[in-house]
Structures are given as C-alpha cells and as structure tokens.
Amino acid sequence: MDFEVKSVNHRYCEVVLRLPREWTRFEDALRRTVQQYVKRGRVDVYVNREEDGEHAPHAMLNEHAVRTYLQTARDLSQQYGLDGELTVKDLLSFPDVWIAPEQHVLPGDSNLEEWGPILEKGLQQAVEELAAMRSAEGKHMAADVEQRLNKLQSLHAEMLQLAPTVVEDYRNKLKQRLSDLNDGSFAFDEHKFGMEIAIFADRSNIDEELTRLQSHFEQCKGLLRADEPVGRKLDFLIQEMNREVNTIGSKANHLTLVNRVVEMKAELEKIREQLANIE
Known part of the structure; x- marks a missing residue:
C-alpha cells in the first residue's frame, strides 16, 4: 500500500481521508493517528492499495443488473408492442453493469479487521515524516x-x-x-x-x-x-x-x-x- 500525506494552512485541525471503500471502517482510528502529530492545519491523506498482477482487483460484471435490464426490455416489448432487442453494446453502456474494483472484496480479504493495525502503522510513519518537515x-x-x-x-x-x-x-x-x-x-x-x-x-x-x-x-x-x-x-x-x-x-x-x-x-x-x- 502507498500513503500520501499533504498539509495546508487552516485555522483548526481538519483531517480528510481518501482510501479504498473496504477500508472506510478504519477512518476514525486513522484520523486519531494523524491528530496525535498535527494540532492545526488541513491534512489530506491518500491511501492507495497496490496489488500484484495475479491478485489485482478487476472490474466485475454485475450479472443481476444485466438480467434485470434484459427482463425489463422484454416486458416493455410485450406491453407496448415495441420492436428491437438489446445488444451487448447497449448493455455495456448502462450504469451498474460493471462493479468497480474497490466495490468488491478480493480473495484473502475475508478478515478485513487485520488491516486496521497495518494501516495505522503505515500512516503513523508517513505522518511522522510530515511532522518532521513541519x-x-x-x-x-x-x-x-x-x-x-x-x-x-x-x-x-x-x-x-x-x-x-x-x-x-x-x-x-x-x-x-x-x-x-x-x-x-x-x-x-x-x-x-x-x-x-x-x-x-x-x-x-x-x-x-x-x-x-x-x-x-x-x-x-x-x-x-x-x-x-x-x-x-x-x-x-x-x-x-x-x-x-x-x-x-x-x-x-x-x-x-x-x-x-x-x-x-x-x-x-x-x-x-x-x-x-x-x-
């Protein structure tokens, strides 16, 4: 994983976290980690998850959404006497057909709680460097x-x-x-x-x-x-x-x-x- 921490002037202490959706449960703990070192200013924290090629997350097809769109098209055709069928190109252009990588859990992530201490330790090192520069x-x-x-x-x-x-x-x-x-x-x-x-x-x-x-x-x-x-x-x-x-x-x-x-x-x-x- 990769941490990027930036700070700018602010009258009070404001911590803004941007991290993958599956890690949002750790926001409060990560915010407290930053506040141990920064008492004033706006701090932006970016946490990026780096994966190797074998386990890197990919977009997934939302089969439920596809079936729903197809069924809706058949119902409209029967009810209103409309002609034409949905093509693959049409389906791929509809929202929610693809599930973004950050929206699904990767293999090996069944126990997400284990990531909490790892994230806190990594962020602590990044914030310590920021504090030294400040x-x-x-x-x-x-x-x-x-x-x-x-x-x-x-x-x-x-x-x-x-x-x-x-x-x-x-x-x-x-x-x-x-x-x-x-x-x-x-x-x-x-x-x-x-x-x-x-x-x-x-x-x-x-x-x-x-x-x-x-x-x-x-x-x-x-x-x-x-x-x-x-x-x-x-x-x-x-x-x-x-x-x-x-x-x-x-x-x-x-x-x-x-x-x-x-x-x-x-x-x-x-x-x-x-x-x-x-x-």
Whole structure:
C-alpha cells in the first residue's frame, strides 16, 4: 500500500481521508493517528492499495443488473408492442453493469479487521515524516517572526522617545498660529490656552498603549520558544497589538508618530500571514 500525506494552512485541525471503500471502517482510528502529530492545519491523506498482477482487483460484471435490464426490455416489448432487442453494446453502456474494483472484496480479504493495525502503522510513519518537515519549516518561520518582532520593538523605542515631545510640539505650533492670527483685536488668554493644551495632552497620551505593546512583544517571543502548539495564542496577541497600534494612530496628532504606526501595521500584517503556517 502507498500513503500520501499533504498539509495546508487552516485555522483548526481538519483531517480528510481518501482510501479504498473496504477500508472506510478504519477512518476514525486513522484520523486519531494523524491528530496525535498535527494540532492545526488541513491534512489530506491518500491511501492507495497496490496489488500484484495475479491478485489485482478487476472490474466485475454485475450479472443481476444485466438480467434485470434484459427482463425489463422484454416486458416493455410485450406491453407496448415495441420492436428491437438489446445488444451487448447497449448493455455495456448502462450504469451498474460493471462493479468497480474497490466495490468488491478480493480473495484473502475475508478478515478485513487485520488491516486496521497495518494501516495505522503505515500512516503513523508517513505522518511522522510530515511532522518532521513541519517542525523544520516552523523553525524558519519562527526565526522570521522574531526578526519582525525586533523591528517592531525598534519602532516602539522610537515612539517612546517621540511621545513626550508631542504635547510640546503642539503647544509651540498652536501658540505660533495664534500669534500669526492676532491682529491686536483680541487679547491672548493664557488660562484658556493652558486648558487647551491640557485637554490635548490627555487626549493624545499613549503611555498605556506603549506599555501593553511591550508586554505583548515579550509574550510573543516567549511563545515562539515554547515546545507546544502556539499558533492560536500568537494570533490573539497579534490582534491585540493591532488594536493598540490603531489606538495610537487615532490618538497621535503627530506626523512622525503616524508614520511609525504605518510601519508597525505593515510588519504586523506580515507576521499575521506567517502565523497562518505556524501550529
């Protein structure tokens, strides 16, 4: 017999088995065998039965179907006075005249239960090879994700330096704008000016978002080094990071900060795409 196992991205674990009809009774056991090694992804398993020429299954004539068709033709002829007879060519073109190889049991297969352990062992070897390949690929992906996390931390560090200057820049620009507009017709109100700056400072404060982002970075790196499936946890953390970055973008009335937000979102999207391949 021959086993072919393929896997693609999937949010959950889905196992699809394609095997000869006489072995469908073993589907549950074979599916559990795959799930011992794969926790996330769609896995397609193809089991092909290879036989030598002497015992290879061949299509068989369904004699019962042939007799039924012939009898039906005679009945129609007698009842409705129709002329003509069925030819061999006509019979061979009708459905169910041939029994496909997978629909009949071969000599020596009287005890099909003996195939269960054989199939499980063969599939286990195939899935172990798949798991080894997925593990090697996962290490490369984890390294790429960690590199992108380092880039995010670098952008985060720039944001930490920029954050305290946002209010001061806004204060200077607002004061200059008021000075340019003042034609002597109104007096500058220092108290109202201070109130405006205080409101802006409260509205644009991103300290909490930056603190939570740093925590998420550390959690992600810890998960990447764990010896267990972490794909879903990483998905959740990336969603949380996106939420914090979006909040910073909506609060930050500062061009340089907004540019850093755009860069962060681009890196997070690349990480999200990679995480689809990580179990």
